[in-house]
Amino acid sequence: MPAELLRHRSVLWNLTLREIRVRYKQSLLGVGWALFVPLVMMLTFSFVFSRLTSVADSFATTMPYPIFLYLGLLPWVFFSQSISTATASLVANRNLVTKIYFPREVFPFSAILSCLFDFLLAATVLVGLIAWYHLTTPWEFHLHPTALWAPVVLLVQIAFTAGLALWLSLANLFYRDVKYLVTVLLQLWMFLTNVIYPLPSDDPLVRALINTNPMTPIISSYRRVLIDGLSPEGGPLLGALLISAVVLLSGWRVFQGTQHRFAECI
Numbered sequence: 273m274p275a276e277l278l279r280h281r282s283v284l285w286n287l288t289l290r291e292i293r294v295r296y297k298q299s300l301l302g303v304g305w306a307l308f309v310p311l312v313m314m315l316t317f318s319f320v321f322s323r324l325t326s327v328a329d330s331f332a333t334t335m336p337y338p339i340f341l342y343l344g345l346l347p348w349v350f351f352s353q354s355i356s357t358a359t360a361s362l363v364a365n366r367n368l369v370t371k372i373y374f375p376r377e378v379f380p381f382s383a384i385l386s387c388l389f390d391f392l393l394a395a396t397v398l399v400g401l402i403a404w405y406h407l408t409t410p411w412e413f414h415l416h417p418t419a420l421w422a423p424v425v426l427l428v429q430i431a432f433t434a435g436l437a438l439w440l441s442l443a444n445l446f447y448r449d450v451k452y453l454v455t456v457l458l459q460l461w462m463f464l465t466n467v468i469y470p471l472p473s474d475d476p477l478v479r480a481l482i483n484t485n486p487m488t489p490i491i492s493s494y495r496r497v498l499i500d501g502l503s504p505e506g507g508p509l510l511g512a513l514l515i516s517a518v519v520l521l522s523g524w525r526v527f528q529g530t531q532h533r534f535a536e537c538i
Contacts, residue, residue, distance in 0.1 A: 277375045284378045284385070291357070291386035306390035310345045311397055317341055317468050335499045336405045342398060343495045344467035350391035351433055351487060352458045357383035358437035359454050362445045362534065369534055376531055377524070380437035384430065398498070416501035425493040425504060428513050432486045435520030438527045445534065466491055486512035 277284070296302045318338045358380035362369060365379050444450040462468075465487045471478050482488045489508030496502040 277377055277381075280374045280378060283374050284382055287378055287382035288385040288389075291382055292389055295386065303390075303393060306393040307397055310342065310349045310394050313345050313349070314338055314342045317345075321468075335495070339398075339401050339405060339499060340495065341468060342401055343498065344465075344491050346391065346394055346398070347429060347491055347494055348462060348465070348467045348487070349394070350387055351429065352462070353390070354384045354387040354433050355436060355440060355454060355458060356451070357387060358433075359440040359444045359451045361437075362441045363448065376534060377438065377527060380441045381434060384433055384437060388430070402499075416497070416499075418497040418501055418503055421497040421504055422494065425490055425497065425509070428486075428509065428516055429490050431520050432490070432512065432516035435516060435518075435523040438523030439519070442523075442527055442530060461485075461487070482508070483511065484515075486515045 296305065315338075318341060321337070361379035361383045362376065369376060369379075440450060440454055444454075464481055465471075465485060471482060471488065489505065489512045493504035493509050496504055
């Protein structure tokens with residue numbers, strides 16, 4: 273129940289801090305890895321597509337391609353890392369699951385919150401990219417008023433990620449090879465989303481993928497509100513919100529209904 277989760281918010285907070293500490297403990301770059309991963313991916317894709325002229329010409333966007341790319345990779349890395357970490361969270365914390373009682377949702381949720389820390393840290397790179405491409409200057413940095421929509425878009429993404437995390441962490445508890453399947457599917461999913469290139473909406477198959485893939489309108493909305501100075505497209509984002517709500521509520525219900533079996537399966 274949400275009220276029970278709220279009562280145990282200190283557990284959620286401590287588990288989140290533990291996730292962050294463990295991730296960067298005794299690492300060379302420390303929290304710099306949060307900046308390194310999306311930045312290196314952006315530089316790699318930018319280099320590859322700048323060399324493939326025929327492909328690069330198809331990127332008819334209203335913003336420089338590296339910014340377009342970073343605004344796709346940034347939320348995608350947050351999503352994919354959250355799902356990967358959350359999927360294995362119950363099994364990874366088997367001792368706590370079997371010995372201490374508190375809402376088991378804290379495990380996938382703490383994984384998401386720890387990745388949210390990386391997301392917010394990596395978002396600071398966007399300021400430098402905007403200044404580099406002369407969309408503004410560092411000492412006169414400002415965003416469009418539509419940037420106020422960004423937290424709303426982020427909440428939709430978190431809701432979808434949390435719902436999917438509940439389903440997948442539960443599935444991985446019963447079938448341990450789910451985490452390997454998730455790794456493969458996330459790689460395929462990225463290329464079916466508008467992360468590194470715009471999706472052609474005139475193709476019926478692509479349009480169907482767009483309508484059933486919440487990450488596409490979510491990523492499009494980040495670009496519209498932060499760079500284009502436009503409000504999110506209401507229909508697609510509302511569709512993403514509805515799908516997110518269904519996934520989250522159904523995942524929560526099934527998760528709650530099967531908690532009594534966790535100890536015997538883990």
